[in-house]
Amino acid sequence: MGVADVRVRIVAAGVCHSDLSMQNGTVGVQYPVVLGHEASGVVVETGSDVSSISVGQNVVLNWAAPCRTCWFCHNGEPWLCSAVEGVTTVERGTLADGTPLNQGMGVGAFAEEVVVPAASVVPLPEGVPLDLAALLGCAVLTGVGAVRNTADVRPGESVLVIGQGGIGLAAVMGAKLAGADPIIAVDVSPDKESLSIAAGATHFLVSHPKLSKDVRALTEVRGVDHSFECVGAAATIRAAWGSTRRGGSCIIVGVGRKEQEVIFNPLELFHFSRTLTSSIYGASDPDRDVPVLAEDVRSGRLGLDDLVTHRITLEEIGDAFERMKSGQGARSIIKIG
Template identity: 70%
Template sequence: MVKALVVRGVNETPELLDVTLRAVGANDVRVRIVGAGVCHSDLSMIDGTLSPQYPLVIGHEASGIIAELGPDVTGLTVGQAVVLNWAAPCRTCWFCNNGQPWLCSTIEGITSLPGGTLADGTEVGALLGAGSMAEEVVMDASGIVPLPDGVPLAEAALLGCAILTGIGAANNAAAIQPGESVMVVGQGGIGLAAVVGARLAGATTIIAVDTSADKEALSRAAGATHFLLADPKISKQIRALTDGRGVDVALECVGAAATIRQAWGSVRRGGRCVVVGVGPKNQEVVFNPLELFHFSRTLTSSVYGNSDPERDMPRLGEYVRSGQLDLAGLVTHRIGLEGVAEAFERMKRGEGGRSLVVLDQP
C-alpha cells in the first residue's frame, strides 16, 4: 500500500489516500518515485478539459528508482534510476514502425489504465498509465526509460514531459534552424522548455509571451531575447521586432483558440506555426481561405514534442551534463504530495515555473 493523490471527479480537490497498487505482471516494473512534476495536463484531467475515468491517481511526469521487475522484463535492473514515459509505445503498430511512436495507435485517446484499489475496494485508474503523484507506481516496461548518467534524479522528472515536449516541439516538430526567429506563447513548464529548445537550436531572436510580467526573469534565463506581455494585437509587436515580417516559427504552448490565432498571425509568410498546448473541444479557431492561400504558412501540432524518449533521452542527458540545460532553473517550487493542490492554484493564476514534488524516501 502506498500514499497517492487521488481525484474522484471533475474539479474535485486531490486527496492523499492509501492505494494498493495492482500486482506486478510479467512485463511490469515497480518504481519508487523520487521526483514528480506538476503538469498542466494533470489539471486538464481534473477540470474536465480531458475526460478520464474517475477515481484517478494523477501525475505522469516523474523519475525514480526501480524497486521490482516482472519475470519477463529485460534490459533493466533493480536499483536503476529511470524516467517514466507516459506515452509508452507498442513498437509494433504502423506508426511505431514508421518512426512516429508518439502517435502509437495502442495508446491513442487513452487517459488512464488500471492502477489499483482504494481502501474500500474501489478500483482506481492511473493517469496516462503512470499515476505518478504517488510513492510508487507499477507500469509496463515499455514506459520505463533509463536515466542518463550525470542527471540529478529528482529534477529528471521534468525530462519525462515538459522537456521532451518543449524541446521536442522546437527541434523535432518545428525543426528550428540556426539564425531563425521564434515566438513562444505561454511560459509555463512546457513553454519555458520550448524557449530552451529554440536556444539550443540556434535561434537568434526568441520572443517569449505570457500574461504575467513575473515570468520575464524565468524566460530570459531559459534563453529568451525578448519578453512581451500577452496582447490581442501582439502580432504588431512581433512584426516590429522582425523587420516587419513576423517570426519564422511560432510555438503556441497554451492550447486556446485566441492564442493559436495570435501565434498564426505573428508568423511571416512561408513560416511555421506549431500548436503544442492541449486545448478544449468547445473552442474553434477560424481561418479564411484567402489568408491560407496568401500567407503560405504551415500550421501543425506537436504531440509529446514528436519525441521518442529512447532516441532523445541520451541527447537531453548530454545537454544537462554540458550545462546547456539547467533543470533546476526551471523549477520554482519544491513541494511534497500535500502541496500539489496549491501548485494547481498557482498554475491557474499563471505564477511560477515548474512545481516539483520531491519524495525523500528511505
C-alpha cells in the same frame, strides 16, 4: 505485479498542466484516479520477463510508451502510437476495498511507488540529478522536442513562444539550444519575464490584442520563422498564426478545449503559405531522446533548474494547481522519495 511490469519508487514528480486539465474536467478521466505522469525514480522490483531494466536503476517514466507494432510505430511516428491515442487513464490495481484504481496517463506518479509496464520506463543516463530528471518525462521532451523534432529550428531563425509555463519555457530553452535569434517569449503575466530571459529568451512581451504588430517590429516586419503556441486557446493560436512570416510554421503545443473554434479564411491560408501543425509530445521517442537531453544537461547546455520555481510535498499539490490557474511560477516539483 505482472511478469512484464516494473515497480518504481518515485523520487520526484512534476505538476503538469495536463494534470490540472484532468483535475478540472477539461480532459475526461475515470475515477478513482491517481494523477501524475511526469516523474523519475528508482527501480525496486522487476517482473520475471523483464531483462532491459535492473533493480536499483535510476529511471524516467514514459507516459506515452509506444507499442512498437502499430502502423505509426512502424512508420517512425511512435508519438502517434495507436495504443496510447486518447488514453487519459489506465485501470491498474485496486483500492483497499477492491474498487478498481485508475492511473493518470497510465502512470499515476503522485504516489510513493508505481507499477508500470517495462516499456514505460526509460533508463536515466548518469550525470543528471534524479529529482530534476522528472522534467525530462514531459515538459522538456515536449517543449524542446517541438523545437527540434517538429519545427527543426536552425541557427539564426526567429522564434516566438506564447505561454511561459513549464512547456513554454522548455520550448524557449530548445530554441536557445538550436541557436535561434531572436527568441521572443510571450505571456499574460509580466512576472514571467525573468523566467523567460533566464531560459534563453532575447525579448519578452506581455500578451495583448495587437501582439503580432510588436512581434513584426522585432523581425524586420516579416514575422517569425517559427511560432509555438503553448497555451491551447483560440485567441493565442490566432496570435501565433498572425505573428508568423509568409512561408513560416505555426506549431500548436498547448492542449485546448474542444468547444473553442479557430477560424481561418481561404484567402489567408493561400496567401501566407504558412504551415499550421501540432506537436504531440514534442514528436519525441523517449528511448531515443532522453539520452540526448541528458547529454545536454551534463554539458550545461540545458539547465533544468531554470524550470523549477517550487519544490513541494504531496500534500501541497492543490497549491500547485492554484498557482497554475493564476499563471504563477513555472514547474512545481514534488519531492517524494
